[in-house]
């Protein structure tokens with residue numbers, strides 16, 4: 001058996017309404033001055049109101065930072081760190097999608113240490129300590145509540161990751177009631193992002209293992225069977241809970257068996273054109289699955305059988321083909337732009353995007369098939 005290490009968030013609370021009883025979790029971690037990291041959209045959706053009121057009522061001092069921006073720019077992260085220091089925070093709560101949770105992770109870390117942010121991009125470079133950290137996802141997407149990763153946009157429009165076990169939150173609170181109001185397009189984009197996490201974890205070349213495989217399969221089953229319902233009937237409580245759980249399981253999987261070419265190709269789209277992370281992934285997904293097909297046939301066949309029992313007896317070649325076709329059909333049904341061109345990407349930018357994608361070697365090494373610069377360019381052309 002191949003040896004492996006598996007790490008995840010030590011406490012996961014899954015309960016509808018749990019966000020309104022957050023004070024118990026905060027107090028259990030010894031927090032008295034909580035710093036809530038969120039964005040304007042979450043605030044305007046009224047999602048922070050009940051948790052903040054409950055914390056205040058329990059005698060916990062609360063400071064809300066709601067200036068997080070999508071694909072958090074370095075400057076905003078540093079602004080949040082400064083605000084947490086000024087507030088004398090002794091606990092950080094990320095409340096929102098991946099952008100808020102990723103910012104919260106770095107606030108918890110950098111509020112306690114003088115290490116410059118620019119020095120900790122990469123794997124394992126951060127030193128502790130950090131403040132206690134609770135994550136409350138309000139989208140079913142990134143799985144950031146169970147990953148040791150924070151993704152930041154640098155001043156040169158590059159998306160860089162800080163990867164460190166220090167960034168694994170102490171507690172993840174999964175309250176699917178918070179996700180009932182996510183608009184259809186954001187539900188679709190974030191849901192496809194989570195599906196890509198499951199697929200790329202399952203085919204991850206270096207660190208794939210028995211635990212990540214089990215989580216990825218279950219995640220994809222939950223996500224694939226619920227995403228259409230969640231997109232068309234946002235108030236469907238069961239579908240929303242299944243999506244949230246699916247996203248978390250996919251996060252646990254890819255935190256240990258990292259994502260690959262779809263993400264490597266997606267990041268430059270976020271950095272240069274500010275496409276939402278999930279949309280960037282969705283736009284590159286079908287082309288990349290086809291590109292990988294010959295190298296990941298057995299794995300794609302297994303994923304195909306997991307989401308479609310009719311493929312139980314099919315041979316690997318046809319099950320894998322059917323899997324790619326099913327995912328492509330699902331993406332094509334989603335309510336968002338269906339090509340790079342339709343999403344506002346310019347054709348002249350494709351060579352720059354390809355060059356930037358090649359900088360994501362941290363991710364490309366996990367892809368089942370090697371990706372050269374010419375391949376990256378061709379994949380962008382196919383998706384254009």
Ligand SMILES: NC(=O)c1ccc[n+]([C@@H]2O[C@H](COP(=O)([O-])OP(=O)(O)OC[C@H]3O[C@@H](n4cnc5c(N)ncnc54)[C@H](O)[C@@H]3O)[C@@H](O)[C@H]2O)c1
Pocket residue numbers: 039040041042045047069070071072096097098099100102138139141142143144147148149150151178179180181182183186190193277278
């Ligand atoms: N840390 C990780 O492991 C990891 C993994 C994948 C992606 N990411 C990063 O996460 C970020 C993307 O996160 P995301 O896709 O969750 O999007 P996001 O956090 O940027 O949020 C997208 C939009 O949804 C809104 N929103 C969130 N919750 C809502 C709710 N309940 N109701 C109504 N509106 C709501 C927000 O206000 C925002 O406008 C990117 O920066 C990406 O690089 C991190």
Ligand SMILES: [Fe+2]
Pocket residue numbers: 142193194197263277281
């Ligand atoms: Fe992602």
